[in-house]
Amino acid sequence: MSRVRVHTGRVDEQARADERARADEQVRVDVRVEGLVQGVGFRPFVYGLAVRLGLAGCVGNDANGVFVEAEGASARVEEFLVALEREAPPLARVDRISVVPRAPAKAGIEEPDGSGARRDERPGKPAEIGGEAAGIEGGERGGGAAGAFTIVDSDASGRPRALVSPDGATCADCLRELADPGDRRFGYAFVNCTNCGPRFTIVRGVPYDRPLTTMAGFAMCAACAAEYHDPADRRFHAQPVCCPDCGPRLRLLDSRGAELPGDPVGGCAGLLRAGRVVAVKGLGGYHLAALASDEDAVAALRRRKHREDKPFAVMAADLEQAGLLCEVDAPAAALLADRARPIVLLQRRAGAPVAASAAPGNRRLGVMLPYTPLHHLLLAAVAEPIVLTSGNVSDEPIVHRDSDALARLGGIADAFLTHDRPIHVRTDDSVVRPFRGRGSVLRRSRGYVPDPVELRRTAPRPILACGAELKSTFCLAEGDRAFVSHHIGDLENYETLRSFTEGVEHFSALFGIRPRVVAHDLHPEYLSTKYAVELADTLEDAELVGVQHHHAHIASCLADNGEPGPVLGVAFDGLGLGPDGTVWGGEFLLAGLTSFERAGHLAPVPMPGGTAAIRQPWRMAAAYLQAAYGGQAPEELAVAVRNRARWTDVLALTRAGVNSPLTSSAGRLFDAVSALLGLRDAITYEGQAAIELEQHADPAERGRYRASISPGGPLVVAGADLVRAAAEDLLAGTDPAVIAARFHNGVADLVVRCCVALRDATGVRTAALSGGVFQNLLLLERAVDGLSAAGFRVLTHSRVPANDGGISLGQAAVAAARDRLRG
Structure with a gap:
């Protein structure tokens, strides 16, 4: 027989009384909030929340983020801790909340001892983890509502760990003021508040306070100062606050x-x-x-x-x-x-x-x-x-x-x-495109930087990754954070290199990262590689780590998706130096973060004239046609006719192997077809021939050319088969838009067939697509569709570019993984 417990009214009344007593019990906690919590109105938010709940204590900025001391009724403190994350300001991002219990003020204030507790590790009561509550001042408060809650001065001591907010677009409230003839900021070009405005581009150091920004030279007028110090105002502690009477002109x-x-x-x-x-x-x-x-x-x-x-x-x-x-x-x-x-x-x-x-x-x-x-x-x-x-x-x-x-x-x-408001850090506009309902970043800069990319596993030692030569970025990584820089450009002149070196110095100071590992591309002539070697010589006990270009591409995709690997990585781009000394760029890699195996690639063809073949895609058409027809390419092809004066000499170069390095580059294959179809014989910017080939393709065409794949280790794909098929269609009078589409579909098809063959050999069922060629939306769509239909889980880029702008993140991820492996 089951037993039924009967509660008397007195017992229930006692339980409720005990619960009320626990809720009314005075408690005190020291709180550490980490994430994007400086320059985004977080301290005013904390102040308003604490006042609303009748808590005593203080809030302030320091080098690690935001620190809080809160004291009051237990239930109110618990509500406060929950709301810290749930109700955070729109520009804020809370990564971690640490809580340390203290004796209430009436029992005597204790100074923080450096212990901490992660909020998500508290099973009903505070636990402990490492951390600090630096800058919290003690003092008798009398507990709860009897005390006061204040914003205290920032503590600039200690090693910087706080995040800096990206610049934010003007908010709706500021736009209303801008358009209101009755507002004192009507038509003022520098209106801002805690929810919007300049951040990263004006910050000179941390913590994020006005003296450490380029607004330091603009003293607030009485009206702006009143807003700045008014807890009820949305400009409460907004560092760039200004108006026509006191701000930039x-x-x-x-x-x-x-x-x-x-x-x-x-x-x-x-x-x-x-x-x-x-x-x-x-x-x-x-x-x-x-x-x-x-x-x-x-x-x-x-x-x-x-x-x-x-x-x-x-x-x-x-x-x-x-x-x-x-x-x-x-x-x-x-x-x-x-x-x-x-x-x-x-x-x-x-x-x-x-x-x-x-x-x-x-x-x-x-x-x-x-x-x-x-x-x-x-x-x-x-x-x-x-x-x-x-x-x-x-x-x-x-x-x-x-x-x-x-x-x-x-x-x-x-x-x-x-x-007259100075810009401290130059940042170009970011570029994105929609892809399957989300944004895919092509250039990561203003508005996104310096938000870190969270690493799935931590970097044991601080890392500087110096990136590649084109679309240059660098990356500073420590712990679980990787700070990928703003887009800097192509390292081809002094001004760009100076921007690169200044950026490294600024990020290092801003985030307190002093690299012990310096990662770089394998190409010895890249200015980023030379910088890495020279810098490592000046750093005590710094280790140089070379990372192969296409391995870095795939590692970047892994880090972008929070994946450790292994994956079947498809790295298609313009060029990158392979360990064998040849120019790679059409690669199938079996890759994790620590290492990779070249499991397949496009069959190498000569690049007649070396870098001249990049600037003049017709040269790649000549090389591919020679490979496709065994030296007997049809002379009536328009690309040969247009370039007749140099055609024979270029073919002779390729046959002799003079100034004609071999390349497996997918980018050069696209160049060849673009020139074959008469779209682009010479380029004025990087990737132009391939971009125009994509633009010319008929998206409704579903036919495809087929490339042969030679089995073995590694697989070798005959890109020349696609060129020959395109040439035959062109001679037959097929619409070039149809040919361009069939070529794209053929490249997507070879991606799928190679990945299927490698899956059958390795059992790896996840594919990662990276490299500048996958900025081609038509190719990306067809490749993802084909791989998904074949049962693959497909990783693509979203937070960092697939192009060389993401290389530095990949280098950092590889260097961190190798560091962990060594233990």
Whole structure:
């Protein structure tokens, strides 16, 4: 017989009384909050939450993040701890909350002893982990509501561990003030609050307080100071707070630097409508602007900047205006309106009011929305989209210093819309594209940096990874955080290299990371490799770690997805030095983080003229046609006819092996087909031939060419088979758009067939796709579809680029894994 326990009313009443007593019991906790919690209104949020709950204590910033002392009724303290994460400000990101119980004030205040407890490890009561509660001041409070809660001065001592917020797009509240004639910040180009505005680009050090930003030179007026110190105001402890009476000031200058009279924004808008080119100072540097619909103005900008074909970005005032330019579905709208405000690559609408020179030969257009008050004011005054491209000449980095702007951009811009708030770190615009309902980053910079990529497993020693030569980034990693830098550019000139070295020094100081391991590419002539070797010589006990280029690509994809491997890695790009001394680029790797095996690759072909074959894709067409036809390529092919004067000599180079290094590069295969179809014999920017081949392909075509695969170790794929099939179709009069599509489908097919063969041999059922060739959306879609249909789990990039901009993260992940292996 089961027994039933009967509770009397007195017992229930006693239980409720005990529960009330426990809830009313006075407790005190020291709390450490880590993550993105400085410069995002976290201290004001904590203050308001504590006051609402009647708690005593304090909150402050230090080198590790935010520290809190809270005392009050047990139930209220528990509610406070839960709300810290659930109700955090919009720009904040809480990674870890540590809690240490203390004796309440009436029992005597104890100083923090360095122990801590992770909130997610507390089974109903505080546990302990390592940590500090530096900067919390003791003192009798009398407990709970009888005490006060305050924001205390920041503690700048200790090694920096706090995160720095990326720059955030202007919030809705600030935009309302900007448009309100009755507001004191009406029309003010520098309106901001704790939920938006400049962050990373103005920070000189941590903790994030005004004296350590480029706003240090602007003393707050009485009205701004009152907002700054008012806990009920959303500008409470907003470090860049300012107004027209005390903040930065706009100026419109002519091309010689003389100030022009009148309203700077209105004057700039008038110049743009009149067909002029204007340099505009943004968050991370200067941009060059022209009216997007004005062919003469955009063509003049292109000519002056020496940028023959590479597409320009366009800024639209809002989503409605962007929708007149491009196809904007829900995922695209979300990316455009994201607080990072990246450039988003979208399908251009037929008849869009954009000059042909803005993005020649490209079906897509890079569109972004305004992300500063100045951009909002300017777009409203112009009343139509503008081209807004990086303020630089050719391949130099974006100009960010006022002293350089006139000198470097004076021959391009007719005028300068500038201001006197310094930019500490130059950051170009980020570029993303929608892929299967989410964003995929092509260039990671403003709005995303310096948010770290969380590593699945920690790095035992601090690491600096120096990246590659093109689309340069570096990465500093320690513990479970990897800080991938902003996009720096191609390390081909002094200015870019200086930007690289300055960036390394700034990140190292900002995050307190002193590298003990320096990772680099295997190519000895990369400037990033030379920098790594020279730096390691200056560091005590530093270890150099070389990481093969394509292994780094796959490791980057693994780190991007939080995966350890092993995977079947498909690394398709332009080039990277292989351990055998040849130029790789069409690779199938069996890879984990510590090591890799070359399990397959495209059959090598000569690169006639070496790097000249990269600049002149017709040379790769000649090499591939020779391989496809055994030296008897049809002479009537148009690519041979167009280049008749040099065709025979180039073929002779390939046969003799003179200045014709062998390459397995997938990028060079795409170049060859682009030239074969008459799309591009010579390029003006990296990847142009392949980009135009993708743009030319008919997306409705499902036919495909088939490449033969030679079995063995490794597999060898005959890319020349695809070229021959394309040439035969071309001679038969097939539409080049159909040929381009069949080629793309053929490349996707060989990816799937190779991965299936390697899965059967190894049992590995996860594929990772990386390398610049997988920026090709048509190829990526077809490859992912084919692999998924074949039963693979497929990893692609989202947080860091598939191109060489993600190489530094891969190098860091490999170096950390090897360090762990050594124990």
